[in-house]
Amino acid sequence: xxxxxxxxxxxxLQTQFHTQDGTVHAIxxxxxxxxxxxxxxxxxESGSGKSVTMMSLLRLIPIPPGEIxxxxxxxxxxxxxxxxxxxxxxxxxxxxGFIFQDPLTSLNxxxxxxxxxxxxxxxxxxxxxxxxxxxxxxxxxxxxxxxAKKRLDSYPHELSGGMxxxxxxxxxxxxxxxxxxxxxxxxxxxxxxxxxxxxLIRDLREKLNTAVIWITHDLGVIAGLADRxxxxxxxxxxxxxxxxxxxxxPQHPYTEGLLGSIPxxxxxxxxxxxxxxxxxxxxxxxxxxxxxPRCPYVFDRCREENPPLISISESHATxxxxxxxxxxxxxxx
Amino acid sequence: xxxxVPGNGAAAVKSAREVLVSVTDLKKHFPIMQGVFxxxxxxxxxxxxxxxxxxxxxxxxxxxESGSGKSTTGRVILQLDKATSxxxxxEGQDLSVLSPGDMRRxxxxxxxxxxxxxxxxxxxxxVSSIISEPLREHDQGNGDDRDERVDELLGLVGLAPxxxxxxxxxxxxxxxxxxxxxxxxxxxxxxxxxxxPIAALDVSIQAQVVNLLENLQDLLSLTYLFISHxxxxxxxxxxxxxxxYLGRIMELAECNRLYTxxxxxxxxxxxxxxxxxxxxxxxxxxxVILQGDIPSPANPPPGCPFxxxxxxxxxxxxxxxxxxxxxxxxxxxxxxxxxxxxxTSVTTASSGPILTESE
Ligand SMILES: Nc1ncnc2c1ncn2[C@@H]1O[C@H](COP(=O)(O)OP(=O)(O)OP(=O)(O)O)[C@@H](O)[C@H]1O
Ligand SMILES: Nc1ncnc2c1ncn2[C@@H]1O[C@H](COP(=O)(O)OP(=O)(O)O)[C@@H](O)[C@H]1O
Ligand code: SF4
Ligand code: SF4
Ligand SMILES: [Mg+2]
Ligand SMILES: [Mg+2]
Numbered sequence: 001x002x003x004x005x006x007x008x009x010x011x012x013l014q015t016q017f018h019t020q021d022g023t024v025h026a027i028x029x030x031x032x033x034x035x036x037x038x039x040x041x042x043x044x045e046s047g048s049g050k051s052v053t054m055m056s057l058l059r060l061i062p063i064p065p066g067e068i069x070x071x072x073x074x075x076x077x078x079x080x081x082x083x084x085x086x087x088x089x090x091x092x093x094x095x096x097g098f099i100f101q102d103p104l105t106s107l108n109x110x111x112x113x114x115x116x117x118x119x120x121x122x123x124x125x126x127x128x129x130x131x132x133x134x135x136x137x138x139x140x141x142x143x144x145x146x147x148a149k150k151r152l153d154s155y156p157h158e159l160s161g162g163m164x165x166x167x168x169x170x171x172x173x174x175x176x177x178x179x180x181x182x183x184x185x186x187x188x189x190x191x192x193x194x195x196x197x198x199x200l201i202r203d204l205r206e207k208l209n210t211a212v213i214w215i216t217h218d219l220g221v222i223a224g225l226a227d228r229x230x231x232x233x234x235x236x237x238x239x240x241x242x243x244x245x246x247x248x249x250p251q252h253p254y255t256e257g258l259l260g261s262i263p264x265x266x267x268x269x270x271x272x273x274x275x276x277x278x279x280x281x282x283x284x285x286x287x288x289x290x291x292x293p294r295c296p297y298v299f300d301r302c303r304e305e306n307p308p309l310i311s312i313s314e315s316h317a318t319x320x321x322x323x324x325x326x327x328x329x330x331x332x333x
Numbered sequence: 334x335x336x337x338v339p340g341n342g343a344a345a346v347k348s349a350r351e352v353l354v355s356v357t358d359l360k361k362h363f364p365i366m367q368g369v370f371x372x373x374x375x376x377x378x379x380x381x382x383x384x385x386x387x388x389x390x391x392x393x394x395x396x397x398e399s400g401s402g403k404s405t406t407g408r409v410i411l412q413l414d415k416a417t418s419x420x421x422x423x424e425g426q427d428l429s430v431l432s433p434g435d436m437r438r439x440x441x442x443x444x445x446x447x448x449x450x451x452x453x454x455x456x457x458x459x460v461s462s463i464i465s466e467p468l469r470e471h472d473q474g475n476g477d478d479r480d481e482r483v484d485e486l487l488g489l490v491g492l493a494p495x496x497x498x499x500x501x502x503x504x505x506x507x508x509x510x511x512x513x514x515x516x517x518x519x520x521x522x523x524x525x526x527x528x529x530p531i532a533a534l535d536v537s538i539q540a541q542v543v544n545l546l547e548n549l550q551d552l553l554s555l556t557y558l559f560i561s562h563x564x565x566x567x568x569x570x571x572x573x574x575x576x577x578y579l580g581r582i583m584e585l586a587e588c589n590r591l592y593t594x595x596x597x598x599x600x601x602x603x604x605x606x607x608x609x610x611x612x613x614x615x616x617x618x619x620x621v622i623l624q625g626d627i628p629s630p631a632n633p634p635p636g637c638p639f640x641x642x643x644x645x646x647x648x649x650x651x652x653x654x655x656x657x658x659x660x661x662x663x664x665x666x667x668x669x670x671x672x673x674x675x676x677t678s679v680t681t682a683s684s685g686p687i688l689t690e691s692e
Contacts, residue, residue, distance in 0.1 A: 190562070
C-alpha cells in the first residue's frame with residue numbers, strides 16, 4: 001500500500017498568528033508525506049488549520065502577524081521553509097501549482113485571463129511570445145473552456161464562477177507542476193458545476209500524473225477522488241488513512257462523529273449523530289487532546305497529554321489514546 | 334418524542350392531510366433599471382410561476398442551485414416581499430388581499446429562520462431583548478411574563494438562562510442560530526420558513542441545529558418550508574421535496590420517491606452530481622455531467638427553462654413551456670418527456686441506464 005516515493009515531506013510544521021487578542025496557535029506540529037502521483041485529501045472544519053498548513057509550506061502566510069515557528073517541507077530534496085525567496089518563487093506556480101477557494105480574489109480583475117496565464121508562463125518557462133500564446137490556448141482547451149482563443153481576451157468578471165475556476169486550474173497547470181495544491185476549489189460552486197470540475201480533475205490526473213493535495217470540508221467530495229486522507233482538527237492531523245479504510249473504519253472519535261453527523265443522499269438514515277460542543281479556540285497551545293471536551297470516549301489521560309499520531313497499521317494512524325476497536329486505552333507511550 | 338426516522342413522522346402517515354399554505358402561479362419579477370432616468374429595461378424573473386401546497390405538520394424541502402429563486406419564494410410566501418402576481422393562502426385566507434391590520438394579526442403564525450446567524454441578529458441587543466422583541470411587538474404579556482418566556486425559549490433551543498444578558502458576538506455560529514430559532518418560535522408560530530439555516534455552520538454543528546429543528550417540530554407541531562442547496566440534508570429532513578430551477582419548480586414529490594425515482598432530467602442531473610461520503614459507492618457511480626452554466630434569470634430561454642442544458646431536449650422544449658402536471662398521485666413534474674426518463678435511481682450504484690454518461 002505505501003508508496004515509497006515521497007515528493008513532498010512535511011515535518012513538524014508550526015505556525016502562529018500574533019494578534020491583538022493573543023497568539024493563535026493555528027497549526028501545532030503538522031507532519032505528512034505526499035507521494036508521487038498521489039491524490040491526498042485533507043478534511044476538517046473551518047479553522048482546523050487546512051489552509052494555514054498549505055500556505056505555510058508555500059510561505060504565503062502574511063508575516064507579521066503570522067510566524068512559521070518550526071518545521072520543514074522537503075520538496076525534491078530542498079526545504080521550502082528555509083529556501084531563498086528567489087528560488088522559492090520559481091518553485092511556486094512552477095513545480096508546485098496551487099488553486100484557492102475563491103477564484104475572484106486570486107485572479108487579477110484588471111488583466112485579461114490570457115495575459116495572466118502568459119505572465120506565469122513567462123516567469124516559469126522560456127517559451128517565445130507565440131509559444132506562450134499557443135500554450136495558453138492549449139491550457140484553456142484542456143480545462144474545457146469553449147472558444148479558448150477568444151477567451152484569452154476576457155476579463156475575470158466576464159466569466160461565470162465555474163469558468164473562473166477552470167481558468168484557475170489552467171493557470172495552476174501552466175508549468176506542468178509535480179504537485180498541485182487545491183484549497184476548497186469547489187466550495188463556492190453549485191453542485192452541478194462542482195461535478196464538472198471534479199470530472200475535469202479526475203481526467204487531468206490521468207493525463208498528467210500530477211500529485212494532488214485537495215482540501216475540503218466535504219467528506220463526499222474526496223470520497224471518489226482521494227487515495228489517502230488526512231483529517232485535521234484544532235491545528236493537528238488527528239487521523240490519516242487510505243480513503244476506503246478511513247470511511248469504513250475510522251479510528252479517531254472525531255472522524256467517527258463527523259461521518260455519523262452527515263446525512264447521505266442515497267439513504268434516509270436515522271437521527272444524525274450530535275457532536276456536542278464546538279471546535280476549540282486556538283489561543284492556547286494544546287497540552288491535552290483538543291477533542292477532549294467533545295469526545296464521548298474521553299478519559300483521564302486525554303486531559304493530561306495530547307496524543308501524537310500513533311500508527312495502528314502500516315498505513316493508518318490516529319492521534320487518540322482510546323482504542324475504539326478493543327474498547328480500552330491504547331498501549332502507547 | 335422524535336420518531337426513529339426523522340422527517341418521516343406524523344405528517345407522512347396522516348391520511349387526510351390538511352393544506353396549511355397554498356401557493357398558486359406565484360411570480361416575483363424584480364425590475365432592472367438603467368440610465369439617468371432609471372428606465373426599466375427588463376426584469377429578473379426570480380420566481381416565475383410556482384404552484385404547490387404545504388401540508389400542516391410536514392417539512393417541505395425546497396432545493397435548487399444558487400439564484401434559482403428559493404429565498405425569494407420563501408420571502409414572498411411570508412409577504413416580506415410583494416408578489417408580482419399569483420396568490421398565497423394561509424389557512425384558506427388569501428394573504429395578498431388582507432388589510433395591514435389583519436396581516437399583523439396573522440404574522441405571529443408565520444416566521445422565518447435565516448441563513449446567516451451573524452447578520453440576522455442585532456449586535457447591540459442582548460439575547461433576551463432579541464428573543465423577546467416579537468413578544469413586545471405583538472404586545473404579549475408584561476415584562477415578567479416575557480422574561481419567563483425568554484428563559485423557557487432558551488431552554489427549548491438548548492441555551493442556558495445565564496445567556497440571556499449576553500450579546501450575539503459572544504456566541505458561536507451554532508449558538509447564534511439557536512438564538513435565531515428561539516426568536517422565530519417565540520410567538521408560537523404554525524409555520525416557519527427556514528432559509529438555509531445550516532449553510533453557514535460547520536459540519537459538526539449542522540447536525541446539532543437540524544436535530545434541534547426536528548425536535549421542535551415534534552414538540553410544537555410546526556410546519557416547515559426548509560430551503561437548502563444541500564440535497565443530502567434535504568433527504569434527511571424533508572417529507573416532500575420541490576426542486577427549483579430558474580424561478581420554476583421542475584419536480585415535486587414525496588421525499589423517498591424523488592430520490593429513488595426522479596422523473597425530471599434536471600432532478601436526475603442534480604442528484605447524480607452530489608458526491609456521497611462512501612468511496613466504494615463513488616467508485617462505481619456514473620454521473621450525468623451537465624454542459625454549460627445556468628442561464629441568467631433576467632434572460633431565461635424560451636420554452637422549458639432547462640432546455641439549454643437538458644440532455645433530452647427536443648424541438649418542443651424550445652417551443653413550449655412544459656405544463657406543471659401530476660404524473661402520478663402526489664408526483665408533480667414540469668417536463669414534456671417525463672414519461673420517457675428511466676425509472677431508476679441516480680443516487681446509488683445500480684443506476685441503470687442514465688442520460689449521458691461519463692466514465
Ligand atoms: N431585491 C432583488 N433585486 C433584484 N434581483 C433580485 C433581488 N432578490 C433576488 N434577486 C434575484 O433573483 C434571483 C433569485 O434569487 P434568490 O435569492 O431567490 O435565489 P436563491 O435560490 O435563494 O439563491 P441562493 O441559493 O444563492 O440563496 C437571483 O437572480 C437574484 O439575483
Ligand atoms: N492572517 C491571520 N491572522 C490571524 N489568524 C489567522 C490568520 N489566518 C488564519 N488564522 C487562524 O488560523 C487558524 C486556522 O485557519 P485556517 O488554516 O484558515 O483554517 P481552515 O482549516 O478553515 O483552512 C484559524 O483559527 C484562523 O482564524
Ligand atoms: S485522546 Fe481521548 S479525548 Fe482525545 S479523541 Fe481520543 S479518546 Fe477522545
Ligand atoms: S421539457 Fe424538454 S428540455 Fe425541459 S426538461 Fe423536459 S426534456 Fe428537458
Ligand atoms: Mg481554509
Ligand atoms: Mg437564498
